[in-house]
Amino acid sequence: MTSESSNAPWPSLEPVKLEGEELQRVNAWWRAANYLSIGQIYLLRNPLLREPLSRDDIKPRLLGHWGTTPGLNFVYAHLNRIIQQREQATLYIAGPGHGGPGMVANAYLEGTYSEVYAPIQQNEEGLRRLFRQFSFPGGIPSHHAPETPGSIHEGGELGYSLSHAYGAAFDNPDLLVACVIGDGEAETGPLATSWHSNKFLNAAEDGVVLPILHLNGYKIANPTVLARIPEDELLDLMRGYGHNPHLVSGGFDGEDPLLVHQRMAETLDEVLNEIAEIKRQAREGTLDGTARWPMIILRTPKGWTCPAEIDGLPVQNTWRAHQVPLANARDTEAHTRILEDWLKKYKPEELFDDAGALVPFVAELAPAGDLRMSATPFANGGLLRRELDLPDFRDFGVEVPSPGATEDSATKVLGDWLAQVIVKNPDNFRIFGPDETASNRLQGVYAATDKQWNSAIWPIDEHLARAGRVMEVLSEHQCEGWLEGYLLTGRHGLFNCYEAFIHIIDSMANQHAKWLKVSNEIPWRRSISSLNYLLSSHVWRQDHNGFSHQDPGFIDHMVNKKADVVRVYLPIDANTLLSTYDHCLRSVDYMNVVVAGKQPAPNWLTMPEAVAHCTRGLGIWDWAGTETPGTEPDVVLACAGDVPTLEALAAASILREHLPNLAVRVVNVIDLMRLQSESEHPHGLSDSEFNTIFTTTKPVVFAYHGYPTLIHRLTYRRAGHANIHVRGYNEEGTTTTPFDMVMLNSLDRFHLVIDVLDRVPGLAVRAASLRQQMQDARMRARAYTRAHGEDSPEVTGWQWAGTDGRGAVLAASRVEDTGGDNV
Incomplete structure (x- = not known):
């Protein structure tokens, strides 16, 4: 019986005990998913054990993670039940993404896998191909990777499942995001912080995140923290994070899985009704205070349903079940028989028909169409993406008269x-x-x-x-x-x-x-x-x-x-x-x-100029240079970044003032990847274009925003690379003035002028006086900061003076030398 229509968003349903055929169907789905998961880890062929298992049926390299997989499959089966009952759009995020065989198995059982990968159909040959491809050369990765339908979260690196879940829920008011968090993952800093994401979820306008903390007790070689703290402390921790925790525990000491299924179903019904009530209050504007969203703590054995013991050592519910519990399944006949017995315990003959297809009784648990978690468009966001309606940025531009x-x-x-x-x-x-x-x-x-x-x-x-x-x-x-x-x-x-x-x-x-x-x-x-x-x-x-x-x-x-x-x-x-x-x-x-x-x-470009310059990605600024049309420059003064551009233009101004016959080309770079070759990056310049702009024989003094070595990495294939000299950040810094920062790293205008003098052949001798002036200017600037705690007017008062020869006048108002360190 329902208190709201079951096809309305977030219906509240009267709980009904999971029993009879429905209980058997949920358990059969779980068995089928577990069987397919183990098959992917171990089998090359003979996918339905129609013949006695032989060592040649087993992969030579056994890769994958079994330990978390049965828990992931367990949750998946139960979510399918509530999706059907409530017609609830649901996105499944597997924090332990290394449980990839489970997610692939469920996508296959739902039919989605065969829809997107035509060679892997729902028959015996399709099963063989499904098994063979997993963690196999030319196949698919072992994680919940992009290749897996229904995935937006690979989980190869742990810690991000819950923040991804909340990001998915924002602005999707009718979406349930079920996020399974591994207890190993829960030890990471990002995951520990992400519990606070519930403080940023609007109950009326956003979707719902259902965290499911899966405690199976072990990581790859150690116990997990949250599985070993007292239960009351764990519950208090989750309450402190603002959740209403529900605990489901079972599967230990040979407990009948059907009993655990019943407890999980009862808990999920209760949790979904709690969510429905919060959503109702939010819609009606009667929600009192901050919503206390429910979450589930699911405690099951590590590697649930795998052999309890192998070679005299306990496996299930230990760290030995984390990856491949039976690591040498083809080395001895005894090990091969252990694997065969393990696979047969799921009774594949009851789950798949003579052709190898999932029997209808089990297949009926799969939701319809896009309600399948492996087919939800929320996991393939481009299907839902709408272009932004962007205001014309030109209307927000600033005036640049010069x-x-x-x-x-x-x-x-x-x-x-x-x-x-x-x-x-x-x-x-x-x-x-x-x-x-x-x-x-x-x-x-x-x-x-x-x-x-x-x-x-x-x-x-x-x-x-x-x-x-x-x-x-x-x-x-x-x-x-x-x-x-x-x-x-x-x-x-x-x-x-x-x-x-x-x-x-x-x-x-x-x-x-x-x-x-x-x-x-x-x-x-x-x-x-x-x-x-x-x-x-x-x-x-x-x-x-x-x-x-x-x-x-x-x-x-x-x-x-x-x-x-x-x-x-x-x-x-x-x-x-x-x-x-x-x-x-x-x-x-x-x-x-x-x-x-x-x-x-300073603003350098008008809006039309800015658009053209950004479209090119880099370009020559004729207004800043002094080269004569039709002739080669003596030096290229390049820049990338706002502060380096300011310093490069100030250097160009000094050169214009003191060396008016020096042909200086100024090149500014907006799109850094234009520096690479077109063979290495889609935005890269062709060699002929690059050579035209930067020349192949002239010195290039490059003022760059970041670490200088990157410019060399991007241009090392260019013909004139040996001529490129880069100034940038050299890991010199402190609490100081802006100009002192660029001087600390030799990116300042005065040092750029010195670089030009040193690199244009013969210029250093002819312009020795200017070089000395630049050194003196650096010392004055440094001394002024030490005396006054701010940059000198000589620096802060500089402006680009146009092309009429009015460059920076260094000695127009000399600043008293008040001492200080040499630069």
């Missing part, structure tokens, strides 16, 4: 545009960040939204609301995980972060890049929105926080990933940042790394 004539905070200007992105996309776009949205000068978004916060709100708080489009929590892991889950289920977003601390999610970025790389090669996977980083508070303007906050190396980390996936952009002012981010939010299947300053800085 290069450097105006100043703006680039990210502040971007924030005003993002506010309108939010207005136009109220349920399809979110901004994620670790308590730094305003710090990174994106506070303009608060004109359109608040920060989502579903815990206590006090009168003194600002911009907190039960529903908001900005997600802030002081954990880069959660921000990354939420955004990945949000993107993988078809939506859009960006992650803004301090540049130095984005390194915290290096490994998560690795995993997502690998996911994209593989997904792009799978025909049935649809394109998802790109993962967009906005890194501000960057290395050159972290002078107030000091050395600990100064690290531009995330760019290097990402450039190591597959070229088809990674893009790196270094916009140099407000207009180029607007153009860049419009492009990024329209793109798919990439990881876009954008580094931009937040402090007021």
Whole structure:
């Protein structure tokens, strides 16, 4: 009996005891999934044991993880029951993704696997192919990988399942995300923090995450912490996290699995009704305080149903069941018989017909169509993705009457545009960040939204609301995980972060890049929105926080990933940042790394110029150089990044003033990957284009935002690589002034001029006086900071003076030398 229609969202159903045929069907599904899982780990052929098992039927290399798999299969079978009863859209996330054989097995049982992989049909030959491909050369990985229908979470690296689950639930009000968390995974820092994600879930506008903490007691070689603490402490821990925990335990000491099935079914019915009541109250506006969402603690034996003992050693319910319990199944006849007996205990003859297809009695547990967890479009987010309705970024551009004539905070200007992105996309776009949205000068978004916060709100708080489009929590892991889950289920977003601390999610970025790389090669996977980083508070303007906050190396980390996936952009002012981010939010299947300053800085390009420059990715700035048309330059002064561009232009201005006959070409790079060869990156320049811009024989002095070695890595194949000299961050930093920071790393304008003098043949001797002036200027600048605690007017007052010869006048107002260290 129902208290609400069963086809309405989140119905409340009167619990009915699981018994009779329905109980047998759930158990038979579980047996079938376990059988297929073991078959994948062990068997090459003879998939239904129609002949006595022989050593030749067994794979020579046994790979995979059995220990967690029966628990994952157990949960899957029970979720299928409630999906059918409640017509509930459900996404399954397996934290222990190394239980991949189970997820593949369930996708096969539901028929989805045969739909997307035509050679693997539901017959005996299809089973043989299913078994053979698993962890086999030319086959599929052992994890819940992109190749697995229904997966958005590989789980090869542990710790991110619950944050992915919440990311999937945001803005999907009718979606249940069942997230199985392994007790080993629960020991990781990211997972321990992700329990707090429930404080950011809006009961009315978001979906529901059902955490299922699976305690099977062991990791690969040790017991797990949460499985060994007293039960009352564990329950109190979950209550402290804001959940209402439900405990299901069973399968130990030979207990009949049917009894455990009944307890699990009863618990799931209770949990789903709790959820339905929270959802009802949220819809009606009667929810009192913060929702206390239910969760399940499932305690079952490690490797449940495998042999209790092998070679005199206990296996089931020990760490020995974690991977391959019978590691030498083909080395002796006795071991082969153990495997055969183990497989036969699931009674495959009752589960599969003479042709090898799943018998109808068991197959009836599979939900219909897209309600199958292996076929849900939420696990193939490109099927649900809607293009963003983006406001015209040109309308938000800043006026630039001449290069450097105006100043703006680039990210502040971007924030005003993002506010309108939010207005136009109220349920399809979110901004994620670790308590730094305003710090990174994106506070303009608060004109359109608040920060989502579903815990206590006090009168003194600002911009907190039960529903908001900005997600802030002081954990880069959660921000990354939420955004990945949000993107993988078809939506859009960006992650803004301090540049130095984005390194915290290096490994998560690795995993997502690998996911994209593989997904792009799978025909049935649809394109998802790109993962967009906005890194501000960057290395050159972290002078107030000091050395600990100064690290531009995330760019290097990402450039190591597959070229088809990674893009790196270094916009140099407000207009180029607007153009860049419009492009990024329209793109798919990439990881876009954008580094931009937040402090007021010169605007160099008008909006039409910015669009053209960003489209090219790099280009010659004729207005900044002094080369004569039709002749070669004497030197190329290149730059990438806002501060390096400022210093390079200041250096060009000095050279224009003091060496007007020196032909200087100024090249600015926005798209860093343009430096690579076209054979190595889709954005790469051809050799002929590169040689035309940078020449093959002239010195190139390159002012770069990050570690200098990266520019050499990107250009090492170029004909003129030996002529390229790079200045960038050399791991020198402290709490100091902005200009002192660039001087510490020899990226300052004066040092760039010295580099030009030293590298243009014969120039060092002819311009020895200028070289000495540059050295003196550095000493004056250093001395001024030591005396006054700020940069000298000689530096802060500099502006680009155009092409009329009015460059920087070094000695116009000399600053008294007040002493200080030599640079």
